[in-house]
Amino acid sequence: MRLTVRDFGLALSVPIIWGMGFTFAKAGLNEFPPLFLMSLRFTLSALILCWFFPPPVGQLKIIFLLALVSATIQYGLTFTGLKGLDASTAILLVQLEVPFGALLATIIFKDNLGWIRALGMAFAFFGVGMIAGAPNMRNQLFSVFLVISGALTWSVGQIMIKKMVSITGFQLIAWLAFFAGPQMFIASLLIENGQLESIKNATIVGWGTVIYLAVIMTTVGYAIWYHVLKKYDVNQVMPFMLLLPVSSTIGAVLFLGERPNLNTMIGGSIIIIGVAIVVIAGQWVASIEKSSQSDKNRGGYE
Numbered sequence: 001m002r003l004t005v006r007d008f009g010l011a012l013s014v015p016i017i018w019g020m021g022f023t024f025a026k027a028g029l030n031e032f033p034p035l036f037l038m039s040l041r042f043t044l045s046a047l048i049l050c051w052f053f054p055p056p057v058g059q060l061k062i063i064f065l066l067a068l069v070s071a072t073i074q075y076g077l078t079f080t081g082l083k084g085l086d087a088s089t090a091i092l093l094v095q096l097e098v099p100f101g102a103l104l105a106t107i108i109f110k111d112n113l114g115w116i117r118a119l120g121m122a123f124a125f126f127g128v129g130m131i132a133g134a135p136n137m138r139n140q141l142f143s144v145f146l147v148i149s150g151a152l153t154w155s156v157g158q159i160m161i162k163k164m165v166s167i168t169g170f171q172l173i174a175w176l177a178f179f180a181g182p183q184m185f186i187a188s189l190l191i192e193n194g195q196l197e198s199i200k201n202a203t204i205v206g207w208g209t210v211i212y213l214a215v216i217m218t219t220v221g222y223a224i225w226y227h228v229l230k231k232y233d234v235n236q237v238m239p240f241m242l243l244l245p246v247s248s249t250i251g252a253v254l255f256l257g258e259r260p261n262l263n264t265m266i267g268g269s270i271i272i273i274g275v276a277i278v279v280i281a282g283q284w285v286a287s288i289e290k291s292s293q294s295d296k297n298r299g300g301y302e
Contacts (some may be wrong), residue, residue, distance in 0.1 A: 003232060003236060003237075007228055007231065007232070010224050010227065010228055011224075011228045011237050011240045012240060012243070013224060014221055014224050014225050014228070014240060014241075015240055015241055015242075015243040015244040015246075015247050016243070016247045017216060017217055017220065017221040017224075018217060018221055018244055018247075018248075019091065019243070019244045019245070019246070019247030019248035019249075019250075019251060020212075020217075020247060020248070020251045021212060021213055021216070021217035021221070022082075022087055022090070022091050022094075022248045022251075023087050023248050023251035023252050023255055023256060024208070024209045024212050024213070024251075024255075025037070025079060025082065025087075025209060025213060026082055026086075026087040026090075026252070026256060027205055027209055027255070027256065028205070028206055028209030028210065028213070029079065029082060029083045030205075030206075031198055031201070031202050031203065031205065031206030031209075032195075032198045032202065032206060032209075032210075033188060033192040033193070033194060033195060033198065034075075034076065034079040034080045034082070034083055034192070035072075035075075035076050035079075035080070035184050035185075035187050035188035035191070035192055036184070036185070036188040036192060036195045036198065037079065037209070037210065037213075038071075038075045038076070038079060038180075038184045039180075039181050039182075039183075039184035039185040039187075039188055040181075040210045040214075041181075041210060041213040041214045041218065042071065042176075042177040042180040042181040042184060042214070042218075043177075043181035043182075043185075043214075044210065044211070044214035044215070045173070045174075045177040045181075045214045045215075045218045045219060046174065046175075046177040046178040046180075046181055048214070048215065048219055049170065049173060049174035049177060049219060050174045050175065050177075050178055052170075052174070053168070053170050053171045053174040053175075054171070055171075055175055056166070056167045056171050056172075056175065059164060059166075059167060060175065062160070062164060063172070063175050063176055063179060064179045065160070066157060066160050066161065066164075066176060067176045067177075067178075067179035067180040067183060068179075068183060069153060069156055069157045069160060070153070070154060070156070070157025070158070070160065070161075070176070071157075071176055071177075071179075071180035071183070071184070072180055072183040072184050072187055073153050074150050074153040074154045074157060075150070075180075075184070076150075076184070076187060077146045077147070077149045077150035077153060078090075078094065078146070078147055078150030078151070078154075079150075080143075080146050081093075081143040081144065081145070081146030081147035081149075081150060082143075082147065083143070084140055084142070084143030084146075085140055085143045085144065085147065086252065086256075086258045086260070086264075087248060087249075087251070087252040087256060087258065088248065088249040088252040088253070088258050088260045088264065088268075089131060089260070089264055089268075090143075090147050091244070091245045091248040091249065091252075092127070092128075092131065092245050092249075092264070092267070092268040092271050092272075093128060093131070093144060093147040093148055093151065093271075094147060094150070094151055094245075095124065095151075095244075095245055095271050095272065095275045096124060096125075096128060096148055096151040096152070096271075097151045097154045097155055098124070098275045098278050098279060099120065099121040099124045099125070099274065099275065099278050100151055100152050100154075100155035101154075101155040101158055101159075102117055102121065102278050103121065103155075104155050104156065104158075104159050105159070108159055109159075109162070114281065116277060116281040117277065117278045117281045119277060120273075120274045120275065120276070120277025120278035120281060121274065121278060122274070123270055123271070123273055123274025123277060124270070124271050124274030124275055124278070125274075126270055126274070127266075127267040127268065127269070127270030127271035127272075127273075127274060128148070128267065128271060129267075130263055130266060130267030130270065131144075131263060131264055131267035131268065131271075132144050133263075134261070134263035134264070134267075136261065136263075169222065169226040169229075170222070170223075170226065173218065173222055177218070238279055239276075239279060239280065241279075242272060242275065242276050242279065245268065245271075245272060246272075249268070
């Protein structure tokens with residue numbers, strides 16, 4: 001089934017919405033501590049979503065643990081790292097979520113990695129090395145480490161999600177946010193400071209960031225994403241996500257005044273190429289396996 005013009009536009013809007021969210025989050029970090037900003041985001045998201053989606057009976061314990069891993073720890077690492085980096089640099093490092101995810105799936109689920117996806121992973125890590133090895137990054141290596149650790153933690157969270165059953169996407173987001181908000185608030189109180197002052201001094205930029213992250217990025221963004229995923233094959237819509245670092249970088253240039261250097265642009269391009277190889281090759285392998293299984297099933301009935 002081919003994407004209609006409307007659904008093509010919807011699919012295209014998701015990486016733009018999420019990419020801009022990363023850019024606006026960078027601006028919000030100038031006004032709120034990282035974990036505190038994320039606690040505000042997820043608390044507001046939960047207040048919006050939990051009214052409409054009932055709690056998944058029997059799975060709240062695993063969702064609590066998932067919120068701890070894929071939200072509290074992951075966003076804590078990623079956005080603390082973002083505070084010390086340009087948004088255009090951080091979003092490129094975040095793309096390691098894809099090769100990390102493929103690697104973990106190979107180790108845990110025995111997925112067939114293949115030499116093509118391995119090559120894509122090598123490209124992605126080489127690109128990261130180019131960015132991290134630039135002379136201007138010497139004082140930012142800890143922030144680089146935090147963002148990369150966040151990407152790895154996100155991948156662990158996706159493995160946990162794969163083991164869940166009988167839960168809709170919106171149920172998962174709603175109740176993950178329900179647990180993540182308080183978790184991040186407690187973590188913020190333990191390791192950050194200045195929360196009260198940030199609330200008192202926050203400008204329209206800070207509060208606008210909270211609303212954008214909670215309402216537009218989380219609620220609207222995922223509503224569109226799940227709508228498109230429900231109608232079309234994953235291999236038709238997943239490549240749109242390759243535009244996420246592009247939209248975020250454009251946003252960082254336009255709204256934050258960032259000017260990525262040559263190392264970042266070359267390294268970032270190599271990362272995107274590597275991720276594209278992993279994504280497209282993975283879908284190609286999956287389609288072949290699906291076709292092969294379909295042929296076997298037909299053969300069994302003949």
